[in-house]
Amino acid sequence: MENKLSRVTVDAKQASFVPNWRLCLALPSSMAASDFLACITVASLPWSTTITSIFSALWALSVCPRxxxxxxxxxLVRSRxxxxxxxxxxxxxxTLWATDVSWAARLRGVNPSVKFLMMPILIYHFQKSSRAIWILYAFLSSCTVLLMLSWITAVVPSLTSIxxxxxxxxxxxxxxxxxxxALCAVVLAWPILELIRSRKINLALLLLALSVAFLVNLSFVALARTALIYVPIMLFLFGAFYLPRSFFYGAIACFVFLAGTAWLASSTLRDRTNSILLEYSKYGASNEITSAGMRLEYWRKSLIFFREAPVLGHGTGSVQTLFDRAAHGQTGLAAQTISNPHNQTLNVAVQWGSVGCVILYAMxxxxLTFFAGSGFYPWLGFIVVVQNIVSSLFNSHLFDFVPGWxxxxGVSLAAGMILQRVDGIARHDGGGER
Structure with missing residues (x-):
């Protein structure tokens, strides 16, 4: 088994980013339809919740008959x-043990987790598909168009929608x-490095320019404060895993220099960084309502709710009810209510207790262990999981629409392609032995 996995790693490193057209056209039309629906789903993800919801459902339904x-x-077992x-x-x-919660609220609480039921189906699809690379092209192209529009509306604010x-x-x-x-910028690091090693410098420079454009947009145009944490971690992990040690230390120094330069040059970056420290310093010292202060208050109350029902939690959809009850008769920060405590672990713990937390962390x-290998698809899956774990410290990103999808x-695509390559090697070895 270890020999097969090592060969998968080598194969993944040598994977071409150009689709095999003959193989694609030779596949059944039902597979082609599923791949087409997948492309529409991922291309629409940065733009439209409605389109993504419709086409993701159609995508899953198109896979089920096969x-x-x-x-x-x-x-299901092999991909974990x-x-x-x-x-x-x-x-x-x-939903069965959510007391004092309407059934409408319980069903709304179930809705964000439906996409997890689709993960084994999507992995099964990618395990059979030869067009998986199209998904990456579709998402990168869609984000590139959004990037250009972001720069345009930043320069000409009047073009921003009402x-x-x-x-x-x-x-x-x-x-x-x-x-x-951020995901596009960091995931591109692997093909850039491989293109440089293959001496395809022009294409490597093109992808490097695109990756930098994403990072510059984050620094100077619009930045989620959570990105200040997960972007450096993602870049550090890439350097630690894939760069030679001597080059890695130089890359760290270069990153620190560039980050410092960006911080000095970008008022957006400075304001977002300083606001975190300012808002956290106000918590406890005053009753002023700030974004960071509300998070801390949500976390404090969520821990109380968890201690009240530590094993199974209060049930699906109970978060809003619990916060409404705790806010009764309060003022300022204590009067704030929410249906999402802005921390994935606490969101799970309040509703499903320790049982839910065990499942979450087991997932x-x-x-993470499944993607512990080298090559593009292990890297893709690993960094998608890392980004989600880190960002979920400050948000419930598994349950939020775009980060959750x-x-x-990302996990389904990476896992499906890894299994596909393992199966391909197994068939090749079996044929050779016969």
Whole structure:
């Protein structure tokens, strides 16, 4: 088994970013339809919640008729995606013990976890598809168009839509935009490095320019404060895993220099950084309502709610009810209510207690270990999980729409391609032995 996995690593390193057209055209039309729906889903993700929801459902439905139960169970076990399905299962079961919560609220609480049920289905699809690279092209192209529009609306704020008053954020919000741009910028590091090693300098420089453009946009146009934490961590992990040690230390020094330069040059970056320190310093010293102060208050109350029901939690959809009850008769920060405590662990713990937390961390750890290898697809899956874990310290990003779908699709694509290569090597070895 170790020999097969090592060969997968080498194969992944040598994977071409050009699709095999003959193989693609030779596949059944149902597979082609699923790949087409997948492309629309990922391309629409940075832009439209409605389009993504519709086409992701159509995508999953198009895969289901091709599923063979024995193969599907095998995929579920090997990819360790059963924990994702279990998270949906506990959310569904949690509706049964959610007391003093309307059924409408319980069903709304289930809704964000439905996409986890789709993860094994999407992994199964990518395990069979030869067009997986199209998904990457579709998402990168979509984010590149959004990047250009972001720069345009930053320079000409009057072009920003009436519904969105922030220049540089033409659609959705700056948190979702930052999540997408940061992922593109960091994931591109692997093909850039491989192109340099292959002496394809022109293409490497083109991708490097695109990656830098994403990072510069984050620094000077619109930045989610959480990105100040997960972007350096993601870049550090890439350097630690893939760069030679002598070059890695130089890269750290270069990054510190560039980050310092960006901080001095960008008022956006300075304001976002300083606001964190200022808002946290006010918490406890005054009753002023700030973004950071509200987070700390949400976390404090969530820990109290968890201690009240530590094993199974208060049930699905109970968060809003609990905060409303705690805010009764209060003023200032204590009077703030929310349906999302802005921390993934606490969100799970309040609703499903320790049982939910065990499933959540088993999913994260299982996927991190599954992607513990070299090559593009292990890197893609690993960094998607890392970004989600870090950003989920300050948000419930598994349950938020864009970050949650980035996680589900990114993990599914990477896991499916790894399994596809393992199966390909197994068939090759089996044929040789016969």
């Amino acid at each position: 599923i063979r139960i024995k193969e599907f169970v095998d995929t 995606s059963g924990f994702a399905a279990a998270l949906f299962a506990v959310a569904l079961a949690g 519904a969105n008053l922030q220049p540089g954020v033409p659609v959705k919000n700056y948190i979702d935009q930052s999540q997408s741009f 994260w750890i299982g996927q 980035l996680y589900v699709i």
